[in-house]
Amino acid sequence: MAVATWARRLTALFGTALLSAGLALAIPPAASAAPGDTEIQILGINDFHGRIDANGQEAGAAVVSGAVKQLRSDNPNTIFAGAGDFIGASTFPSFIAKDKPTIEAMNDADLQVSSVGNHEFDQGWNDLAKRVIPAAQWKYLGANVKLKSGSDALAPTWETTVGGVKVGFVGAVTEHLDELVSPKGISMLKITDIANAANAGAAALKADGAKIVVLLVHEGYATSDCKGLTDPNSDLGKVVGALSGKIDAVVSGHTHLEYNCTVPLAQRSKAGSPTRDLPVMQSGMYGHNLDQMVFAVDAVGAITSISAKILPLTTKGADGKWTANYAADPAVETLVAAADADAKVKGAVPLGKISGSFDRAKTADGTENRGGESNLGNVVAEAQRWATEEASTGSAQVAFMNPGGLRADMEGNNAKGYPASLTYEQAATVQPFANTLVNMKLTGAQIKQVLEQQWQPDGSSRPFLRLGISKGFVYTYDPAAARDHHITAMWLNGSPVSASATYSVTVNSFLSSGGDNFGELAKGTAPKDTGITDLKGMVDYMAAMTAKAPLAVDSSQRSIGVTFPKGAPATYAPGATVSFNLSSLTFPAPTGSTEAVDKSIVVKYGSTVLGTFPVNAAASMDKFDETGTASVSFVLPTDMPAGAAGLTIEGATTGTSVPMTIAVEAALAATGVDVTGPASVAVLLLLLGSALVVATRRRYGVTQQ
Secondary structure, eight states: OOHHHHHHHHHHHHOOOOOBTTBOOOOOOOOOOOTTOEEEEEEEEOOOTTOOSOBTTBOOHHHHHHHHHHHHHHOSSEEEEEOSOSSSSOOHHHHTTTTHHHHHHHHHTTOOEEEOOGGGGTTOHHHIIIIIHHHOSSEEEOTTEEETTSSBSSBSEEEEEETTEEEEEEEEEOTTHHHHSOGGGGTTEEEOOHHHHHHHHHHHHHHTTOSEEEEEEEOOOSSSSOTTTTOTTSHHHHHHHTOOTTOOEEEEOSSOOEEEEEEOGGGSOSTTOOOSOEEEEEEOSTTSEEEEEEEEEOTTSOEEEEEEEEEESEEEOTTSOEEESSOOOHHHHHHHHHHHHHHHHHHOOEEEEESSOBOOOBOTTSOBOTTSOOHHHHHHHHHHHHHOEETTTEEOSEEEEOGGGOOSOBOOSOTTOSSEEEEHHHHHHHSOSOOEEEEEEEEHHHHHHHHHTTBOOTTOSSSBOOOEEOTTEEEEEOTTSOTTOOEEEEEETTEEOOSSSEEEEEEEHHHHTTGGGOGGGGGOEEEEEEEEEHHHHHHHHHHHHTSSSOBOOOOOOSEEEEEOOTTOOSEEOTTOEEEEEEEOOSOOOOTTOOOOOOSEEEEEETTEEEEEEEOBOOOOOTTSOOOSBEEEEEEOOTTOOSEEEEEEEEOTTTOOEEEEEEEEOOOOOOOSSOOSSHHHHHHHHHHHHHHHHHHHHHHHTOOOO
């Protein structure tokens, strides 16, 4: 077993910081409370995302609540805290009830305090402030969430006293919030530096007598091996490296990973005079585990020890089945059962049949890859284009879909194979955000800029986000080009997209206000919020498209990388050899996928086949979409007319058909001489030189002696 895998498994089982390559990590000590010391237990959870039902490793809300109550009965000096994303991107029983079952379940579990996560803002600040927070019986914190006026939008801190010890919490959300939710929904807010806000909050808590201060932060490490604990290039590492000594522990979230790390005292910021190592934890996601920290505090309020563990809520048996490690809370079981019954009725409605699975892009190991083109992203974009109309064109001409808005593959009830029925619940699980569809006008130049913004700004949470694109729109790009120079050409229904022409474009409300760093979409003119939700668009599309036959899976590529070799000519003579490389010919999918792929592609000029070239479909560059490559080299016909020559890149299996253009020079007059070889080039140069000499003599009146 690989060392990294072994380490991860031990981490998941025992919640202990491990030794990773070249980095010695402090191990959280076991609690050793001296006689007379008080033990304060803090239980943490993050990124629950409305997983109220037990489902394999997902313990479900009843077991989460039962575990907290059992652990609190073992130690009454217990606080249950969170690091955000309790709601949003939820499973259907919570989603269809606007996450009310999740909020009620956490109320029953006596959740006391949590930072906000980015998904708490999915429906905007007003929804959070006026609906979610009043329904939640816990305190939501956001020390770095400010109104544009500079005042606090959320409480920065919260404190309570247990066992005679005052314990304080400061909360913060990722500084990437404006990339992750609709900017329009948080336009009245500004998100400030996490460390500065956390340090200020901790100082205030300590000044008020708090003996323990814990940071609840919806930001996390990118790996579970604790590398980069204070690395300024890591989002959480940057924060942790700047925390003052007034913060005694960190409960984190956002990255859905399990880790139990400790920053050694020697690596801690000297601000606030830290005196001990700093535990930093994250419990994973979806109710798989709880964080457990136990602080021993002496009679004068000094912390004498801190122990930290990750407590699994479920265990996988030898038979592959998961069982709960704690008894379920009966009151929450009843609540969840009622939510499931309501969802079963609402979700069972069939929308139509699909001919195969519509999937998100995947990495080689099968996990989600938001940098890849996918048939699911494309069909969702097509449904949104079809569902929105504007006066001059009828249905919109183009639609784009952000990959992060796709939360599951669209497989249907496929136990008996395909075609299979797709239900309302399944469609809602794919798109759980209830974004509305916004139609706008964009020029061709603006559309190009939108596509350029797939290459995300430096420092973004992901380097590349591949948009889903509606049917009829295709483009080529150069993956090696400089920023803002990647897109080489665009076509709509076979015609080149003009930079100056105006087009009708539809996106969801998240994208329309510049979400995911697609700021150009916020500049569209004549924006119209149709009021149609993304889910409603898919429901109506399925009804219309599956009336006579199942919805077919479209495996054609909307975008293809075209890279010419260094020093390639700007124009080609008839009969010349043209060479370039192609990429992104295949949807990124794990090994063994049944995704349709082309074994070869054909390059055509009109109906003339210029060459057939094998495709290497091996997955590559998981964070980008270059999977499926081919090397192309062919000879232009000798009778090729001068000007822009339209070629087509075609794949017979997938149906891919993407145009490209090369510039062709005028053919030289027929002389009976081969003008394409090296010898003829020399002759042509001599002839041109002689003609130039004669012309010069005539121009200046020079006669031959």
